[in-house]
Amino acid sequence: MTVMITMEELKKRLQERQCKLTPQRQIVLQVFIENHDEHLSAEEVHQILREQGSEIGLATVYRSLELLSDMDILQKIDFGDGRSRYEINKRDEKQHHHHHIICLECGNVKEFEEDLLENLEELISKKSNFNIVDHQVKFYGYCQECQKKREN
């Protein structure tokens, strides 16, 4: 079972660092809750909120994204398309990692869950003398549709 953060918890966590749960921060997080399978850029979040009638400013979106990332509620990712993207950090009991497969042709991103790297993390920790706390894996290739197109 995956669980996302609740607004209650967000409020508490924000107060811990003397921050407020403002309507803007709330709706930014809401966008990610409602689009938990997407990897949204700041501009896209802003767009979505504007379409919903909000008058939030782009700078506020950026500031909210940074804050939520610092708090590990969002995760910042880079797919090499020139802008930062964010996704909500789902937490389940095992703290599963999920990673991305990126199509080199159309840019489409697919997710996959895999824990095979947990062991590796330990191994690398010892070898490198780093205290490793996280990892990110990206696979690059061609999605099924683009494979078909390439055959022609």
Next chain:
Amino acid sequence: MTVMITMEELKKRLQERQCKLTPQRQIVLQVFIENHDEHLSAEEVHQILREQGSEIGLATVYRSLELLSDMDILQKIDFGDGRSRYEINKRDEKQHHHHHIICLECGNVKEFEEDLLENLEELISKKSNFNIVDHQVKFYGYCQECQKKREN
């Protein structure tokens, strides 16, 4: 044994795509050969070349980096510091992948070689229906020095 590309080979490969081996492209590659353990940004390459007395323009550096990346002579990487970085693609007989461990405190980047993911690539290929051709792994943690600092 790792082998880097030679200027001879570069020239040949450039001619294959109707491109020329200009002095500018040559010195850009030279920077990476001489700094094969670094991950340089466009601005840094430009800086280094200017210090060496070259009058190369920044736009030319960008264009060279893009060309060399397209040719798989350089690899573009992103460490989340707001600019693209590049490193030379070393080729050895086994086409080893090497990956990065990034210190969350000081930003220091260390490399590690590991082939454990080759099998994984195949597995994911089947599961996802992607034709996977490459992967990139980043570990995040704290380097030995920053661990010590944190203990105080």
Next chain:
DNA sequence: GTTGATGCAAAACTTTTGCAACACG
């Protein structure tokens, strides 16, 4: 009132592009 947050505009950065000039067979 004090503190933190917002929106706007401007600024800062990185990267790309248009174009006249150049290089070289």
Next chain:
DNA sequence: CGTGTTGCAAAAGTTTTGCATCAAC
């Protein structure tokens, strides 16, 4: 000449910042 390349300046795009105003306790 012709083709591809360069350097410069301008443009484009993303992200950050300064600041006056606002909101909430």
